[in-house]
Amino acid sequence: MDFEDTKEEAAFRAEVRSWIKANAPAHLLTELKNASFASNGVVSEDPIKAGKAWQRKKADAGWACLHWPKEYGGGARTPIERVIWGQEEGPYAALTGVFTIGHGMCGPTVMAWASEEHKRKLLPPLAAGEDVWCQLFSEPASGSDLAGLRTRAVKADDGSGDWIINGQKIWTSGAQYSDWGLLITRTNPDVPKHKGLTMFFLSMKAPGVEVRPIKQANGQSSFNEVYFTDVRIPDSQRLGEVGQGWEVSLTTLMNERLSIGSGMSTGFPDLFRFCMEAEVDGAPAVEDSNVRSKLAQIAVKESGLRYTAMRAISALSKGQTPGPENSIGKLVAGAAMQDLSMLALDLQGASGAVWDANSPQNGRFQSMLMRSPATRIEGGSDEILRNIIGERVLGLPGDIRVDKDVPFKDIPTSGRKKK
Amino acid sequence: MNLDFSDEQKQLRDQVRRFLSEECPPEKVRAVLERPQSYDKALYQGLAEMGVLGAAIPEEYGGVGLSHLELCVVAEELGRALAPVPVSSSIYLAAECLVLAGTEAQKQAWLPKLASGEAVGTLALHEGQGRTTEASIAASVNGGRLSGVKSPVADGAAADFAIVAAKEGGKVSLWLVDLTAKGVEREVLETIDPTREQARLTFKGAPAELVGGKGDGWNIATQVIDRAAILTSFEQLGGADRALEMARDYALDRMAFGRPIGSFQAVKHILADMYVSATLARSNCYYGAWALVSGAAELPVAAATARVSATTAFQHCAKNNIQVHGGMGFTWAFDCHLYYRRSNALALALGSLSQWESALIERMGAGNAGAAA
Numbered sequence: 152m153d154f155e156d157t158k159e160e161a162a163f164r165a166e167v168r169s170w171i172k173a174n175a176p177a178h179l180l181t182e183l184k185n186a187s188f189a190s191n192g193v194v195s196e197d198p199i200k201a202g203k204a205w206q207r208k209k210a211d212a213g214w215a216c217l218h219w220p221k222e223y224g225g226g227a228r229t230p231i232e233r234v235i236w237g238q239e240e241g242p243y244a245a246l247t248g249v250f251t252i253g254h255g256m257c258g259p260t261v262m263a264w265a266s267e268e269h270k271r272k273l274l275p276p277l278a279a280g281e282d283v284w285c286q287l288f289s290e291p292a293s294g295s296d297l298a299g300l301r302t303r304a305v306k307a308d309d310g311s312g313d314w315i316i317n318g319q320k321i322w323t324s325g326a327q328y329s330d331w332g333l334l335i336t337r338t339n340p341d342v343p344k345h346k347g348l349t350m351f352f353l354s355m356k357a358p359g360v361e362v363r364p365i366k367q368a369n370g371q372s373s374f375n376e377v378y379f380t381d382v383r384i385p386d387s388q389r390l391g392e393v394g395q396g397w398e399v400s401l402t403t404l405m406n407e408r409l410s411i412g413s414g415m416s417t418g419f420p421d422l423f424r425f426c427m428e429a430e431v432d433g434a435p436a437v438e439d440s441n442v443r444s445k446l447a448q449i450a451v452k453e454s455g456l457r458y459t460a461m462r463a464i465s466a467l468s469k470g471q472t473p474g475p476e477n478s479i480g481k482l483v484a485g486a487a488m489q490d491l492s493m494l495a496l497d498l499q500g501a502s503g504a505v506w507d508a509n510s511p512q513n514g515r516f517q518s519m520l521m522r523s524p525a526t527r528i529e530g531g532s533d534e535i536l537r538n539i540i541g542e543r544v545l546g547l548p549g550d551i552r553v554d555k556d557v558p559f560k561d562i563p564t565s566g567r568k569k570k
Numbered sequence: 571m572n573l574d575f576s577d578e579q580k581q582l583r584d585q586v587r588r589f590l591s592e593e594c595p596p597e598k599v600r601a602v603l604e605r606p607q608s609y610d611k612a613l614y615q616g617l618a619e620m621g622v623l624g625a626a627i628p629e630e631y632g633g634v635g636l637s638h639l640e641l642c643v644v645a646e647e648l649g650r651a652l653a654p655v656p657v658s659s660s661i662y663l664a665a666e667c668l669v670l671a672g673t674e675a676q677k678q679a680w681l682p683k684l685a686s687g688e689a690v691g692t693l694a695l696h697e698g699q700g701r702t703t704e705a706s707i708a709a710s711v712n713g714g715r716l717s718g719v720k721s722p723v724a725d726g727a728a729a730d731f732a733i734v735a736a737k738e739g740g741k742v743s744l745w746l747v748d749l750t751a752k753g754v755e756r757e758v759l760e761t762i763d764p765t766r767e768q769a770r771l772t773f774k775g776a777p778a779e780l781v782g783g784k785g786d787g788w789n790i791a792t793q794v795i796d797r798a799a800i801l802t803s804f805e806q807l808g809g810a811d812r813a814l815e816m817a818r819d820y821a822l823d824r825m826a827f828g829r830p831i832g833s834f835q836a837v838k839h840i841l842a843d844m845y846v847s848a849t850l851a852r853s854n855c856y857y858g859a860w861a862l863v864s865g866a867a868e869l870p871v872a873a874a875t876a877r878v879s880a881t882t883a884f885q886h887c888a889k890n891n892i893q894v895h896g897g898m899g900f901t902w903a904f905d906c907h908l909y910y911r912r913s914n915a916l917a918l919a920l921g922s923l924s925q926w927e928s929a930l931i932e933r934m935g936a937g938n939a940g941a942a943a
Binding site: 152153154155156160423427435437438440442443444446447448450451452454455456457458459461462464465466468469476479482483534536537538540541542544545546547548549550551 | 572574818822838841843845874882926928932
């Protein structure tokens with residue numbers, strides 16, 4: 152039981168630390184540290200350019216995509232080295248958030264399914280921060296039930312072998328500045344839903360691709376809708392076989408859930424700092440017994456997630472595979488953030504409703520209140536995560552699926568009976 | 571980083587688990603539940619012979635001289651099995667208190683007997699309804715004679731001696747009292763969990779011998795309770811895990827509407843949430859275990875963290891274990907109520923949940939203020 156590095160880990164950490172000290176954009180550190188919730192906080196320059204510059208610098212020195220093989224621009228480091236890098240990169244990691252989906256999900260999918268030629272063409276610029284990728288999966292009518300997607304890919308009738316895409320995707324993070332997209336489509340509606348899907352990658356600059364930002368419930372626009380109108384994709388940009396799209400998508404989704412690092416934070420330290428300063432009936436809020444009970448319950452979630460991540464890291468450090476514990480991260484953190492923001496606003500009294508420059512901590516808790524509903528939905532809703540824990544961790548049987556053996560075109564599309 | 575038990579400690583866990591599965595099946599727990607014995611003496615003797623009771627007691631006092639990590643491992647297994655034995659009173663509290671503050675003579679007299687199971691000790695702190703604070707303690711010592719009422723006292727009817735918090739000259743000190751001496755009356759209490767017996771002790775001029783510095787009693791008790799809280803958290807963790815397993819197994823077996831009830835999301839999601847709370851508790855308990863053996867300055871925060879998390883998890887898992895079992899979970903015959911009883915009794919031992927929640931935030935605040943200064 153200790154929190155110490157092994158000798159090799161300590162040496163690696165020292166190397167990383169000194170490189171970061173010498174190379175990181177220190178002039179952005181204050182902005183990064185003061186970021187309000189749901190943004191990286193960079194305002195003094197273009198945040199995307201700043202992210203690309205930092206990624207480029209990392210790539211030139213061999214610190215990009217540590218989990219990827221070297222021939223594709225990665226660092227070929229062990230999982231524990233990747234964890235240590237993440238700890239040392241600290242607030243600077245927020246700069247390259249624009250690459251999270253590309254590095255964590257699209258890249259590994261391309262690596263597993265694309266031709267060697269495509270891998271060598273696509274992956275190094277992704278690792279080096281030249282290209283941004285997005286993931287074109289969810290649709291208005293298929294979120295948790297991803298395999299119910301309706302975007303069609305049909306073979307062109309000109310004998311070219313190309314595919315013609317029509318349909319709509321939604322909740323696509325970063326589509327507005329993406330160069331490439333990973334796209335899952337329906338190629339055969341006459342077979343059960345999981346069997347008629349096919350995966351492609353495409354240039355987001357291709358004719359017929361239209362990106363429209365979604366105005367979200369919190370007023371921001373980080374997600375997009377992406378419309379496809381007769382978009383042509385060469386057959387060589389297909390990943391996996393025709394009809395194998397579901398299997399390919401699982402590679403992406405598995406990688407989505409594999410990320411192990413510092414663990415998710417609930418934002419408790421900010422709340423605690425606020426409660427040290429705020430007052431209840433003329434005394435510091437942290438002295439109020441009701442506040443204490445609520446704070447304590449969030450505190451043990453925060454520390455529980457922190458030490459759960461450390462248990463996973465301990466396993467990695469010993470060369471073992473971590474257990475399923477980390478699957479609880481987003482489920483716990485998402486709900487805790489929502490509770491936490493409501494508590495912080497409650498302590499602000501009627502002024503909790505005010506969301507401006509005078510709000511405590513620059514309006515962080517108001518931002519969190521308005522953003523946290525999305526945390527509980529994106530990347531697997533609370534309910535899907537509970538299903539995953541129930542079925543994959545606890546071994547409970549799956550739900551009975553009424554659409555399992557039904558051709559996709561015969562699955563009802565409305566919950567109401569037609570008159 | 572190694573936030574995990576060693577292979578040897580895991581072997582010890584397996585060994586204790588095997589032993590308890592043979593020597594402490596639910597029937598043994600029920601035997602204590604239905605009285606009249608205070609605890610399972612044969613089981614306690616077996617644990618002593620395994621060296622489990624003396625695991626963290628120094629060798630010079632008849633212990634095995636291992637670390638508290640071994641005791642954490644043992645505690646988790648005792649909690650899983652609902653072992654009806656006075657380990658927490660005698661080992662986590664009485665022995666720890668003597669190791670921390672006892673005189674050489676007191677250690678020599680009692681620690682070997684506690685390690686061998688020949689004697690049982692306990693800590694007598696509470697005095698009836700409400701939270702126990704330094705100010706609320708009314709028991710007093712005059713000229714080496716103790717007067718007052720302590721209730722509830724875990725294992726108070728079975729213990730050979732108690733370490734009693736009582737005031738002399740207005741300040742709390744700790745006193746070692748032979749419970750078989752004249753001037754001590756004991757009465758077994760009816761409780762929500764008779765598998766861990768509690769008693770009312772009435773002292774009428776019983777001989778009392780000082781443990782630790784005069785007036786230092788509350789400070790010593792706080793330190794001992796913090797350490798015991800971490801060990802108790804491991805018992806709670808073991809109980810939570812077992813309650814989750816029972817519910818999971820039942821959800822796999824039990825059919826309704828033509829399918830196992832575990833396939834219904836309404837049931838599956840209850841079980842997933844039980845897994846979440848037990849997992850958070852495990853991670854927080856490991857943090858506590860680290861603090862317990864490393865002598866970290868943050869031990870008080872770690873103890874409160876582990877305690878709040880483990881109390882929450884065990885109560886959550888035990889109550890939902892009954893829920894998943896439906897009506898069968900509310901029968902005397904099913905074991906669900908044994909876990910429900912224990913989870914709620916342990917939640918109150920060593921201070922209630924709201925007290926620990928308050929302590930956690932107070933301690934975090936003190937740490938923060940210290941860091942800022």
